Amino acid sequence: MRRIARGLIAGSGALALVASASACTADDGGGSGSAATPSTGKVTGPEDRLTVLSTGPVQAWDPQRITQRQVAGFASRTWMRTLTAYPPATALSGQRTLAGDLATSTGTASKDASTWTFTLRKGAAWQDGSPITCKDVRYGVARSFDPGISSSGYALTFLDIPKKKDGSSTYPGPLAKGGTTKSARQLINKAVECRDERTVVFHLDQPVGYFDQVVSLPEFAPFKASQEGKDATYEAFSSGPYRLSDGWTPSTGGTWVRNPRWKPASDPLRTPGPTSILHKEGVTAKDAVETIVDGEDGGRTLALDPLPTVLGPVVDEAGDRAQSVQVDGQLVDYLAVSTRSKAMKSARVRRALAQATDREAxxxxxxxxxxxxxWSLLGAALPAAHQDVADHGPSGDPTYARAQLVKGKVKTPVKITVAYRGGGTMDDAMKALKTGWDEAGFDVTLKALGEDYFTEVGTRKVAQDHDVVWANWGPDFPSASTVLPPLFDDRINLSKTSVGRDYGLFADKKVTAAMDKAAGTRDRRSSAAQWTAIDTGLLEDGVYIPLRQSRLSYAAGSQVTSLIGNPVYGGSPEIGVVGVSE
Structure with missing residues (x-):
């Protein structure tokens, strides 16, 4: 595994604000409504326009620039196609089942999973009617290397293109200086081979058993080179069932209409819903709820942002004029426990801290x-999700934890310093944890750090000065490969000055070897089982302490049909099944 040099779609802190939303978890992962959601009675024609509201702003519709999970989910269902995708579905099991999208299948891997071949579907076309070809896929991937495009970084990490000492690529991308030279073209042409117009072959510099999932990300979406001279950031040149009618106005929005060049026969994953979608941004949550409850067209309106807790009662009191859905969010709060500090070097002590942790408080x-x-960083949306490895209940068991310290002849109190991001609800939350820890035999000093929290704790010195570090994380797609290696693989994190995301300074050759094996395993069940075992081992060793998974709630008008959430896309509303009734 190598360092991913750019920001992941779901990096720590990237979605921190959504944790303030209100919700409750549905058993099937798709969410459950507070009001009956009609699933039939869809209408067609001008009167079936859906209005979606968001605070925004959308940072980009340019596929290689999309790093917002909500934006990726909306784009994937309406206008942007990728080689593979997760189908719209009403149950979690369907939402996380990968399928071929632009490609006829989820790809064919070589025996060592270092070469992946995809065949493009016949009839797949751009909104101008021209066919989508292998060169379009290659050009899209090539753009992600440009320093001016903040993509998710997987192409840089995995493609067989030499890297410089600082981790950057020797290929600058087609937009940068030197990006169109013969030598530069050879680098990308070798890594993304076009055997013909419809056959795409990716050559990787390491085995990646889940590369078929990687190519579902916007970074690997095709891009038509002739569109580069336009405002690519908001162009949204369509390959799906919808297109922008008159362009996108940042902080205002735009209207999505049916794309006449899209052919249902070439797209097994999408069934267009409303004839048009009026997409407004710059709308506060309060105004969105007021529109849904009392607006002129509120019945056909959906809020794309999570519903703040304070507005939950407004939706409830609206009765049959509004509905809501609750769903698991993407982020998990957790504590990285230092395996190198004097106080926490013993696994017994680390486990005792976990046993005394009052998650409920x-x-x-x-x-x-x-x-x-x-009980884990691996949420229900991931195939490797598993049950609690130690039954101490959500409130913990300080008495049991203290007994374990006594049994191990650990001198108490164990003095530790815990770093966390201060402000908001965090100060009270950390004090609640301290109560149980102190009762168990720890002497805890809480240290709130500044606004630039993740930059601070990412430095070697700060990590070494603290015994425990608070953080959060969420997957890029439903695989533990986007959770455990980014946080616990020392090879891609630890340097002389930085700890990357490995805030506990964890390094274990057996664990990294197991992660490499799991990452290179093609069989989904076997891979998931391996990730489960790795995570279980980390938890049993007290390497990290999971605390809380976010829960989100979304509101819509009474005429919006099939309102469900999609945990695979961070808990956002599942646009792929939404409709409008009479």
Whole structure:
């Protein structure tokens, strides 16, 4: 595994604000409504326009620039196609089942999973009617290397293109100086081979058993080179069932209409819903709810942003004029426990801290309606999700933890310093944890760090000065490969000055070897089982302490049909099944 040099779609802190939303978890992962959601009675024609509202702003519709999970989810269902995708579905099991999208299948891997071949579907076309070809896919991937495009970084990490000492690529991308020279073209042409117009072959510099999932990300979407001279950031040149009618106006929005060049026969994953979608941004959550409840066209309106806790009662009191859905969010709060500090070097001590952790008190302090206590970084949306490895209940067991310290002849109190991001509900939440820890035999000093929190704790010195570090994380797609290696693989994190995301300074050759094996395993069940075993081992060793998974709630008018959430896209509304009734 190598360092991913750019920001992931779901990096730590990237979605931190959504944790303030209100929700409760549905058993099937798709969410459950507070009001009956009609699933039939869809209408067609001008009267079936859906209005979607968001605070925004959308940072980009340019596929290689999309790093917002909500934006990726909306784009994937309406206008942007990728080689593979997760189908719209009403149950979690369907949402996380990968399928071929632009490609006829989820790809064919070589025996060592270092070469992946995809065949493009016949009839797949751009909104101007021209066919989508292998060169379009290659050009899209090539753009992600440009320093001016903040993509998710997977192409840089995995493609067989030499890297410089600082981790950057020797290929600058087609837009940068030297990007169109013969030598530069050879680099990208070798890594993304076009055997013919419809056959795409990716050559990787390491085995990646889940590369078929990687190419579902916007970074690997095709891009038509002739569109480069236009305002690519908001162009949204369509390959799906919708297109922008008159362009996109930042902070205002635009209207999505049916794309006449899209052919249902070439797209097995999408069934267009409303004839048009009026997409407004710059709308506050309060105004969105007021529109849904009392607006002229509120019945056909959907809010794309999570519903703040304070507005939940407004939706409830609206009765049959509004509905809501609750769903698991993407982020998990957790504590990285230093394996190198003098106080926490013993696994027994680390486990005792975990045993005394009052997740319920933490969750209550953070807002019980916007999260739920959790036992792992691997949420329900991931195939490797598993049950609690130690039954100490959501409130922990300080008495048991203290007994374990006594049994191990550990001198108490164990003095530790815990770093966390201060402000908001966090101060009270951390104090709630301290109560249980102190009772168990720890002497805890809480240290709130500044606004630039993740930059601070990412430095070697700060990590070494603290025994425990608070953080959060969420997957890029439903695979533990986007959770455990970014946080616990020392090879891609630890340097002389930085700890990357490995805030506990964890390094274990057996664990990294196991992660390499799991990452290179093609069989989904076997890979998931391996990731489960790795995570279980980390938890049993007290390497990290999971605290809370975010829970989100979304509101819509009474005429919006099939309102469900999609945990695979961070808990955002599943646009692929939404419709409008009479």
């Amino acid at each position: 933490y969750n209550q302090a953070r807002g019980a309606d916007s999260g739920t206590p959790t």
